[in-house]
Amino acid sequence: MKPKIEQILDLILEEIAKGKKIEECLKDYSDFVEELGPLLQIAKHINELPKPIPDETVITETLTNVKRFVTAQKQVRKEYSLKSIFSFQPAMIRAIATIILILIFGWVSISFSVKSLPGEFLYPIKIFTEKIHYILTINNKGKTELHIIFADRRTQELAKSFKKDEQLNRELLDTMLKEAHSALKLSESLSDTDTKVIIRKMDKIYHCQLNTLQELKKSICGCDTVIINNAINTCVNYHRCIEQKLNPQSNTLQSPCPCSTGECNCK
Amino acid sequence: MKEYASFNLETEIDKNELDKIIIEAKNGNEEAFEKLCRFVYGRIYSYVFYRVKHKEDAEDLTSEVVLKIVRALKNQKGNFLAWIYKIAANSLIDFYRHRKVAQEISYDDLSQESIGSKGVSPNDVLMHDKLKDALTHLTKEQADVITFRFIQELDNEEIAKIMGKSIGSVKVLQFRALRSLREYFKKKGYETKD
Numbered sequence: 108m109k110p111k112i113e114q115i116l117d118l119i120l121e122e123i124a125k126g127k128k129i130e131e132c133l134k135d136y137s138d139f140v141e142e143l144g145p146l147l148q149i150a151k152h153i154n155e156l157p158k159p160i161p162d163e164t165v166i167t168e169t170l171t172n173v174k175r176f177v178t179a180q181k182q183v184r185k186e187y188s189l190k191s192i193f194s195f196q197p198a199m200i201r202a203i204a205t206i207i208l209i210l211i212f213g214w215v216s217i218s219f220s221v222k223s224l225p226g227e228f229l230y231p232i233k234i235f236t237e238k239i240h241y242i243l244t245i246n247n248k249g250k251t252e253l254h255i256i257f258a259d260r261r262t263q264e265l266a267k268s269f270k271k272d273e274q275l276n277r278e279l280l281d282t283m284l285k286e287a288h289s290a291l292k293l294s295e296s297l298s299d300t301d302t303k304v305i306i307r308k309m310d311k312i313y314h315c316q317l318n319t320l321q322e323l324k325k326s327i328c329g330c331d332t333v334i335i336n337n338a339i340n341t342c343v344n345y346h347r348c349i350e351q352k353l354n355p356q357s358n359t360l361q362s363p364c365p366c367s368t369g370e371c372n373c374k
Numbered sequence: 375m376k377e378y379a380s381f382n383l384e385t386e387i388d389k390n391e392l393d394k395i396i397i398e399a400k401n402g403n404e405e406a407f408e409k410l411c412r413f414v415y416g417r418i419y420s421y422v423f424y425r426v427k428h429k430e431d432a433e434d435l436t437s438e439v440v441l442k443i444v445r446a447l448k449n450q451k452g453n454f455l456a457w458i459y460k461i462a463a464n465s466l467i468d469f470y471r472h473r474k475v476a477q478e479i480s481y482d483d484l485s486q487e488s489i490g491s492k493g494v495s496p497n498d499v500l501m502h503d504k505l506k507d508a509l510t511h512l513t514k515e516q517a518d519v520i521t522f523r524f525i526q527e528l529d530n531e532e533i534a535k536i537m538g539k540s541i542g543s544v545k546v547l548q549f550r551a552l553r554s555l556r557e558y559f560k561k562k563g564y565e566t567k568d
Contacts, residue, residue: 113549117530120523120548146552149559153524156501158416159423161433166415169437173411173444177404184402 116143120150224268225279247293248301254290255308261286262316269323275331284341287316291345294352302352310349317342387413392454400448407444415440417455418462420525424509425466425517439465455528456536463514508558516551523548 110118119132129147133140217236220229237257244250261283268276287309294305320342324335387395392413398406419436426432439462450457509517515537522533530541530548537544 113545116549116552117545145556146549149552149555150524152501153505153520154527156505156525158420158525159429159432159502161415161419161429161436165433165437166412169415169440170408170411172437172441173407174404176441176444177402177407181402 112139112142115139116146119143119147123147123151224264224271225276247296248305251290251293251297251305252308254286254293255305255312258283258286258290259312259315262312262319266319266323269326273326275323275327275334277331277334280334280338283316284338287313287342287345291348306349306352310346310353313342313346313349317346396447396450396454400450410447411440411444414443414458417526418458421459421462421521422466424506424521424525426469427506431469435465435469453535455532456538459518459536463518504559504562504564507562508555511558512551512554515547516554519544519547520551520555 115136119129119136122132123129129144129151133144133147136143216229216232220233220236223229223233237253241250241253244253261279265276265279265283268279290305290309290312294302294309297305317339320335320339324332324339327335387409395406395410395413399410415436418439419432422435422439423429423432426435439458442461442465443458446461509520512520518537519533522528522536523530528536530544533539534541534544539547
């Protein structure tokens, strides 16, 4: 395949750059002498032209401007690096602000929800927080203590809710008893030392529950009497269970724990 | 030996050294910045010189391009030479747009002062002026190839990278550009000395 004229021109230009003369190079390409000769002459003349020289003053001026820019940039970099220690990017600020707002909102909601009663806006938050707390508690001792705390809260809520609405909140009463029963059930899996501490706490709560229920019994309407009586019986049963656990030898024969004999109706 | 600038413009720097200087300049090294500026100034000036009527315009434009390059250096990526010539080409477009200078150079306007005075013969001045005139009658790509190949003395590979073309296309452009120059010189009645 014959090389094209532009390739030949380029080859000859390479040769000329190495120091060969045009005439010498063209000898090998006699067919192209007429066309390439003048082109090579032009190329040679352009190549041999002295390089244009700018004024030294202009170069100096440009370099001064460049130096000024570099110095200014360095200054900016220094200031920026100092600032960057104390300041954040807008996106980061927004993210941090959002997190802080969420934390503040959460903290305020939880704080206010502690005193809330069923039916109030913040009550679901209170229950949700309790559930989270329960899930995050790993050992049985902690879980039992939580059931005791929740049972105590439900008891207080039951009393407050009755004062407020003058009506027995059956659902709350049921939850209160369930929490007490769960505490009692879980306490069985605890070690002897832990059980003693927990049982004392439970005993205190059952007393409290019993007192609250008896107080409520005086004020409730007739339709709720049966429910309250049942609840009081359950509490008494729990109390018996606890007494049995506290003094196993003295109480077992006289009044066995209904939970252990299957007589318990707490479920 | 061709005459270069009377002061060191450092138009010839080894590629590896140039890469090193660029990295140092990007990191804010003043010495590297100065070296790079001298290199860029030489390259851009000889590129711009043949595209504008007056030497002063070429100097101003080159200074402007150098400053643009320095300002944008931090974000520079890819082939450095291609990048600086791209900035120079864009600045030339802006120059013509803003000053409303006609692309065509009147031959009468070209004078002795259009190139540096040291060691430059009247013949050279005449040839410079003829070349300036002729380049304005070529396509931009043809004028670029002539400048890169015969004034800046870059090889085909470098030119191909700068222009974003294949080496084959550069060879074709080079041939066509020289042929166009010849036709233009012939038409104008200029003769090339043997």
